[in-house]
Amino acid sequence: MLIIDSEKCTACGICETSCAFGAISVEVDCAVVNESCTLCGACVENCPVGALRIETAEKRVRADINDYSGILVFAEYRHGKVAQVSYELLGIGRKLAEQRGTTLSAVLPGGAVASLAQDLIAAGADRVFLAEHPLLEQFREDVYAGILEQVIREQKPEVVLAGATAIGRSVIPYVANAIDAGLTADCTRLEIRESDGMLLQTRPSFGGNIMATIECPHTRPQMATVRPKVMAPAEPDPTRRGEVVVMQIPERLLQSKIEVLETVINTDDQVNIQEVEALVAGGRGLDSAKGFALIRELANELGGAVAASRAAVDAGWIPYPHQVGQTGKTVSPKLYIACGISGAVQHAVGMQSAEIVVAINKDKSAPIFDIATYGVVGDLYEVVPRLIQRLQEMKK
Known part of the structure; x- marks a missing residue:
């Protein structure tokens, strides 16, 4: 995280003007950082008084990293079906799993989703963790995040993927922070480096002017959200067989700070440019x-x-x-x-x-x-x- 030393900061504004993401602003007598920060380090380099520093979650023991294996996909359920991006993630996840010689799993939370588990297996999953409960019918990010966190802590996957959707973008940072893992958002390309098995996560950066490839060498799992429509789903195989693990969800995970009063679908503009040919x-x-x-x-x-x-x-x-x-x-x-x-x-x-x-x-x-x-x-x-x-x- 970016740390600002309020005693050293002179509120000169150089950090604010040097930030390409609008993540820093000067308020009263000190700089303040917001959630747009990507930890690129430009502000740290430009600060004339050394008031900024990046503090990393250093560094887990290498043996701990080697305990992690497998690829896990967060399967997003909405409006009675699995989101298309989840099948796209299973497509790239299958390739990554084969490169690593490991398994591909999916976690599927929802109110009544058992009938959809086989669809995920047909799309490439070896195993589906089924989190089914009436209280999961409505999306609440703290509950969904708690379930995903439990699966990660128990299964220890080396890679976790989710769609860069409204749901994915709210759940995955929540989990990454809870388990102290690295996260790359809005990826457009994923590859495995054969020399050490590192996940290479490519995303647009600096306003899209460059494509940055990001690694997470010190923590596991390596987490990424991926833009819809940039990965190709695998051709589904209805004859494919896999394991469905029905999760026992602790009562504490179903307790939420969020109360959903009503779900309203915007009908003002039904344009969906992602689904036309x-x-x-x-x-x-x-x-x-x-x-x-x-x-x-x-x-x-x-x-x-x-x-x-x-x-x-x-x-x-x-x-x-x-x-x-x-x-x-x-x-x-x-x-x-x-x-x-x-x-x-x-x-x-x-x-x-x-x-x-x-x-x-x-x-x-x-x-x-x-x-x-x-x-x-x-x-x-x-x-x-x-x-x-x-x-x-x-x-x-």
């Missing part, structure tokens, strides 16, 4: 919100949906649920048409898994052409209407 995305090159009428027309002809870059969302041209990129959603459609999008790494990290990428941009040197399957250099207001016309002609 064709996306047409608009960016800064549209010049105004009116340009999305053209984007939407092309999307309708393709039977797809409308997406957008952060620039278009920030400009107020289209709501946030359409945003693709590091600070938006990660998508992997069969077809992604980028109209007036430059293709900066912050956007590319959210759509580079698309099977076919078509780029339309006036700037022939735009980075989007480096990742595009097909590129059209031209004015999107000339190119897109011709595409629409051609699609309409083909349907006649």
Whole structure:
């Protein structure tokens, strides 16, 4: 954690201006750190009076680390089914487990989830820890975290994976703090280093301008949340066999500080750009919100949906649920048409898994052409209407 020595701090503000994550602010006469801190160390290096230091959870005995083995996936249950990201995690988890020569397990908490355990086995799990209880029907992060913590303490997996979703992002930091483990958030790539079995966790950093690969050499388990749609689920095998372990949940774990009064599903905007096969995305090159009428027309002809870059969302041209990129959603459609999008790494990290990428941009040197399957250099207001016309002609 980042420690600030209030006696040394002069409130000069250098740490605040040097932080790329907005994690430090100067209040009254001392700097204050918030939850956005990534422990990158930039503030420590720049502090002229040495008032900041990073204190690590050093260092567990190496023999203790060697006691851990296996890959564990937190299977997220919501709206009566297992979230798709959990199957994606089982896909990459299966590969990691085979590389390590170990087992792949999943923990599944919920109100009535026993019927879903075999689905997780078919997707790659060797063992499913089933935490079923009526009090688990509603998500409460302290209860879910307590159950996951119990499984980790008893089973000692070397790697724990969860989806970088609203649920995953609330449960996993809770558990990592409780067991004093390292955690990397929003990963887009996971690999095992063969020389020592270390999990290499890659995520966008510094506003998406670089891809950082992070290791947790001193603690176990190595914990990571992974963005939806960046990993491919394995083809399910209904004949696959595994073990279902029915957990005995202590009463104390079911006691929560949270009371759920009501669950309300937002029906204002039912856009789910992560579940369609064709996306047409608009960016800064549209010049105004009116340009999305053209984007939407092309999307309708393709039977797809409308997406957008952060620039278009920030400009107020289209709501946030359409945003693709590091600070938006990660998508992997069969077809992604980028109209007036430059293709900066912050956007590319959210759509580079698309099977076919078509780029339309006036700037022939735009980075989007480096990742595009097909590129059209031209004015999107000339190119897109011709595409629409051609699609309409083909349907006649």
